[in-house]
Every structure is written in C-alpha cells, then in structure tokens.
Amino acid sequence: MVRNEETLQPDIYAERLPDDLSNRQCFVLDPMLATGGSLIAAINYLFDRGAVDVTCVCLIAAPEGLDAVEAATVGREVTIVVGAKDEKLNEVGYIVPGLGDAGDRLYGTV
Template sequence: MVTAVTHPLVQHKVSLMRDVHTGVKEFRELAAEVSMLLAYEAMRDLDLSPTHLTTPIQEGDFPMLSGKKLALVAILRAGLVMTDGILNLVPAAKVGHIGLYRDPQTLQPVAYYNKLPADIAERRVFLTDPMLATGGSASAAIQFLKDAGAQTIKLMCILAAPEGIAVIERDHPDVEIVVAAVDEKLNDHGYIVPGLGDAGDRIYGTK
C-alpha cells in the first residue's frame, strides 16, 4: 500500500527541494522538515492507552503512546537526515543504520554496513530513504530487517518512482510505503524523473 501525503506544506517544501537553485543548507533543512511531516502520517496508527494524570485543574485519564516502542532505521547515507528530523518528534526511538549503495553498472544494491537495535524484533520500524528509485536498495534493507526479526515495517521516502513502488509491492506486500510524491518514471540512469537529483549529493554537498 502506498500513502501519498498531499498536505500543502509537504508539497510546497518538496517543490523547493526540486529547485536546482536550492542550496545545501536549505535542502538539508527541507528534507528534515518534510520527514517530520511524513512521520505524522506514517505514525497515525500508533497505539494509545489512557494514562492517569493530574493537570493543574484536576485528575483524569488522558491518551499516551503505548504498545510497541519505535525504531528509526536509515538507509545510509541519505536516510540519515530523515531520521534526524523524525527524532525531533519521537526522541526516545532507537536508531539503526543499513549501509547500501547501488552499483552504477548493474543498479543492484551492495551492502557494506548494518547496525540495528538489539531488540529490533520488539519495535515498530520506520525505514527511511529519501528516494525510492529502482527499489532494489529498499527491498534489500527490508529483507535485512525481516531477517533480524522485525515484524512491523513502514518505508518512508520523499519521492518514489512507479518502478520502485512495484518492486516493494512485489517483494514485500506487507510493507506500507509513505511518500510525499510519486513521480513519473526512472530515466536510463535509474534516476527519478522529474525528481530532485541525487538526494545524498544535495544533502551533503558532494556533487
């Protein structure tokens, strides 16, 4: 299932990210802001339970988060800025990292680093990567999470291509994809069109 967040603030900020004239600092800040806004939607179904509290006026039962704790897992390197933004909302979440890069010839994912919370199987996992292009890296990362015991996974991306969505829906039909926009297609080099360029390069200024 794909959930596209069409809120005007999200769409405005994504358009600023697309602009070739947007600099590194602003691009990075926008990516973190969009990630926070996406998290509101991705975390809409978190469990709540009544907790007894005393306000300055009276006692009462009020909703607070319950159920499984959260884990944010970034696909390195571009996913880091997304987890950093989301941590502003859920600072108690544990953070993991999966290092993958796409071979420029085969376009297939190659793993080079993996570090996850030890209790990943007991947490709801939100996997972050700004771009869902071919889908290979995201699918490999999801499989690694499942092999580590993760049972509830959502994939959060800023942009997605139909080709990448199709790969995730084929390989992991149980994983919901939350995106800001679904673009037209991939070009011959595996980049999203119209896209916003290489998210990692624009976040870190490594063009």
C-alpha cells in the first residue's frame, strides 16, 4: 500500500498475501504512521482475510494517526509498536518534524 499524496488515501499497488490468513498473527511494517489511513487499510485487509492478531511496527508516528488507528480498531487484537512519537501533522498530512520521505531515505531520489 502507498498513500496517494493528492488525496491522502491509501492505494493498493500489490497484493502478495494468501487469501486465507485464518487464525494467523500478522505483522505490518510501516516506517511512518501519519494520518493512519494506510495502516488502517492494511489492518482491515488482514482481518478481512481471517487474521486474528495484528502487530504494527512504525519508526515514527503522529498523534493524529495513532488516534485514528485506535478508533478504527476497537474490539480487534491490534498492537502498535512505535520508535518515537512526533509532534503533529502539518496541513498536508506530513509528520512534523518527521524524517522526510521514507522511500527517498531507503532508495534515494532521482
């Protein structure tokens, strides 16, 4: 999944998981939890396929994203592990102060 930078909504660009995740514990690695939209979509994707327990690991998170994920997962077995909680989101949904674009950090820029 990737966040559409214009709409801030998650887009699925590749589905490589089994259709049936019945009774499995799953892990989601998301470097930055900003608005929460992509992480919520990933969590729903896993539970829709039968997962029973999801652990999300994020390097940094914004309070707004944490609140959104918590509200969207009430009653589900979801754990979020965060390296650091940053200050806030800015007007375009980026974490402040943040660390820049995670993809750019991993793969460089053109």
